[in-house]
Amino acid sequence: MARLILIDTATAAGSVSFAEEGRVVASFGHSQAEDHAAYIADYVYRGLSQLQLNGTAIDAIAVSAGPGSYTGLRVGLSTAKGLCYAWNCQLILLPTMEIMAAGYRQLHPEIHEPGFLVPVLKSRKNEVYAALYKTDGTTIEPARPVQLDEEDFSTWRNYLPMHVFGEGADRIINKLQPLSVKIALDTTYQLHASHMAELAERAFCSGQFADLAYAEPFYLKPTYVGK
Amino acid sequence: MNDAGKTNLHHANPVNKTITLLAIESSCDETSAAVIRDGKVLANLIANQKIHEQYGGVVPELASRAHMQNIVPVVDLALKQAGVEKNELQAIAFTQSPGLIGSLLVGASFAKALAVALNIPLIAVHHMKAHVLANCIDEPRPSFPFLCLTVSGGHTQIVLCKDYLDMEIIGQTIDDAAGEAFDKTAKLLGLPYPGGPLIDRYAQQGNPHRFHFPRPQVPGYDYSFSGLKTAILYFLREQSAEDASFIEKNLPDICASVQQTIIDILMQKLIKAAEDTGIREVCIAGGVSANKGLRKRLLEEAEKRGWHAYIPDFQYCTDNAGMIGFMAYHQYLAGAFTDLRVTPSARGDWKMAES
Ligand SMILES: Nc1ncnc2c1ncn2[C@@H]1O[C@H](COP(=O)(O)OP(=O)(O)O)[C@@H](O)[C@H]1O
Numbered sequence: 252m253a254r255l256i257l258i259d260t261a262t263a264a265g266s267v268s269f270a271e272e273g274r275v276v277a278s279f280g281h282s283q284a285e286d287h288a289a290y291i292a293d294y295v296y297r298g299l300s301q302l303q304l305n306g307t308a309i310d311a312i313a314v315s316a317g318p319g320s321y322t323g324l325r326v327g328l329s330t331a332k333g334l335c336y337a338w339n340c341q342l343i344l345l346p347t348m349e350i351m352a353a354g355y356r357q358l359h360p361e362i363h364e365p366g367f368l369v370p371v372l373k374s375r376k377n378e379v380y381a382a383l384y385k386t387d388g389t390t391i392e393p394a395r396p397v398q399l400d401e402e403d404f405s406t407w408r409n410y411l412p413m414h415v416f417g418e419g420a421d422r423i424i425n426k427l428q429p430l431s432v433k434i435a436l437d438t439t440y441q442l443h444a445s446h447m448a449e450l451a452e453r454a455f456c457s458g459q460f461a462d463l464a465y466a467e468p469f470y471l472k473p474t475y476v477g478k
Numbered sequence: 479m480n481d482a483g484k485t486n487l488h489h490a491n492p493v494n495k496t497i498t499l500l501a502i503e504s505s506c507d508e509t510s511a512a513v514i515r516d517g518k519v520l521a522n523l524i525a526n527q528k529i530h531e532q533y534g535g536v537v538p539e540l541a542s543r544a545h546m547q548n549i550v551p552v553v554d555l556a557l558k559q560a561g562v563e564k565n566e567l568q569a570i571a572f573t574q575s576p577g578l579i580g581s582l583l584v585g586a587s588f589a590k591a592l593a594v595a596l597n598i599p600l601i602a603v604h605h606m607k608a609h610v611l612a613n614c615i616d617e618p619r620p621s622f623p624f625l626c627l628t629v630s631g632g633h634t635q636i637v638l639c640k641d642y643l644d645m646e647i648i649g650q651t652i653d654d655a656a657g658e659a660f661d662k663t664a665k666l667l668g669l670p671y672p673g674g675p676l677i678d679r680y681a682q683q684g685n686p687h688r689f690h691f692p693r694p695q696v697p698g699y700d701y702s703f704s705g706l707k708t709a710i711l712y713f714l715r716e717q718s719a720e721d722a723s724f725i726e727k728n729l730p731d732i733c734a735s736v737q738q739t740i741i742d743i744l745m746q747k748l749i750k751a752a753e754d755t756g757i758r759e760v761c762i763a764g765g766v767s768a769n770k771g772l773r774k775r776l777l778e779e780a781e782k783r784g785w786h787a788y789i790p791d792f793q794y795c796t797d798n799a800g801m802i803g804f805m806a807y808h809q810y811l812a813g814a815f816t817d818l819r820v821t822p823s824a825r826g827d828w829k830m831a832e833s
Contacts, residue, residue, distance in 0.1 A: 291587070322580055467543065
């Protein structure tokens with residue numbers, strides 16, 4: 252049985268969950284990005300106290316690795332690295348959009364006909380991050396930056412029915428709504444560490460671990476260096 | 479445990495026990511970790527980020543990314559080199575401010591996680607105060623009170639240090655830092671970044687009295703270096719208009735003259751502060767204190783004025799975790815721990831948590 256700590260700080264909301272065998276047993280969270288640096292370590296402390304665990308009981312730390320806010324992702328991953336290093340435990344990196352897709356399926360058990368899930372996050376102006384999954388979780392297109400002015404949204408019609416969700420979804424409503432009635436938009440979905448539980452358990456069982464020293468967030472973009 | 483209150487990982491320290499700390503520094507472009515036992519630095523590892531040289535300055539996003547990949551190897555090597563196991567540590571110290579926020583966040587988050595995981599207290603250290611205390615790490619040590627001229631890439635300060643945790647800035651730059659004056663001059667001369675050490679090297683073969691640059695008039699113990707930068711810019715432009723290879727032909731003399739000017743400006747206020755306060759224990763700190771001309775001049779002034787002058791070992795001049803750990807050791811003795819919700823800040827508040 253794996254006992255895991257799950258950390259998500261990819262967007263403004265931040266959270267930490269404790270999971271056992273893919274089941275969430277404790278969760279902590281906040282809604283402001285400024286709070287990531289203040290609270291994430293504290294949540295771990297509180298979770299350990301509440302569950303009366305010490306570090307030797309933890310098998311791995313799973314982090315929501317991006318895309319997302321660079322700073323947020325780094326707070327999450329540096330915290331995870333510190334925990335893994337101190338406890339000699341494994342590190343698991345999970346693509347944030349896969350976590351979103353898993354979370355959405357969990358929250359919407361009514362979706363059972365074959366179809367497509369498109370998680371969307373805000374990036375910068377005129378850009379969002381999006382990925383394309385089948386409702387069974389299979390990846391069709393991994394996360395990528397989508398330029399709102401350049402994207403040929405008509406191709407999205409090839410993947411119907413489609414569920415588009417996440418805090419970036421409202422940015423593309425007007426692009427997608429005219430395309431088909433089979434595109435459902437949901438801007439209320441909120442990313443949370445607890446949505447990582449199943450994926451993290453699966454990654455743990457199949458031994459998909461990241462290199463502790465050199466693991467990096469999924470930045471998706473090289474650094475832009477102005478001269 | 480009190481959910482609403484602040485979480486403090488405190489443990490009573492039995493008297494006479496050895497105190498072993500791990501310190502992490504990530505304020506700018508150096509990832510550093512040190513192990514300190516009873517105030518003695520057992521290991522002080524510094525990973526430079528060469529990448530910034532090709533951009534002519536520190537690129538914050540690149541620095542943050544590099545810290546993320548350096549942090550585990552650097553900490554691990556520091557512990558191995560010190561021969562210390564994680565479970566022997568009594569506290570984790572980290573640089574809380576000032577610095578690049580993205581860089582600070584990596585070190586701070588890692589340090590907080592270690593403190594939680596090892597269930598030991600956390601100590602937040604002010605980077606500029608640690609620079610001052612770098613003078614107290616090894617023999618010979620200044621006695622309190624002493625004056626410290628801290629000169630780095632981002633700061634120029636005269637600090638009156640009354641005790642390990644009791645210091646006050648009595649003068650500082652109102653614009654550029656001394657290190658910036660070196661680096662910007664170097665850039666004008668077409669030298670690669672960071673230019674300070676190169677100016678130092680060329681200056682050794684040059685005539686410091688060949689060219690004259692204005693000294694600023696600033697009240698009190700404060701400094702200004704932006705006027706010098708402008709003066710050098712115009713000087714080089716004029717001379718190069720007359721002779722396109724002016725810089726090439728006169729590089730050592732230009733470097734020596736600029737360096738002499740910067741040192742004069744720095745020393746003038748330091749001398750004034752020493753005279754006014756009557757303090758004869760005088761130190762320098764920060765990256766620019768590696769400058770040979772400045773070191774020599776400090777020793778000459780000390781000789782002339784009956785000061786005791788101190789210069790930290792080179793490894794404690796530039797950004798390093800050794801000094802962070804040394805300061806943290808004194809915070810530890812004073813019981814100045816921080817709660818787990820501490821966050822780093824780019825602009826350091828001088829009146830910080832440690833006292
Ligand atoms: N020998 C030297 N002469 C002059 N300046 C130097 C010398 N060595 C380093 N510096 C300058 O010191 C600065 C870096 O010091 P450091 O304390 O690491 O600064 P910061 O913490 O502000 O980045 C740079 O501006 C560099 O050019």
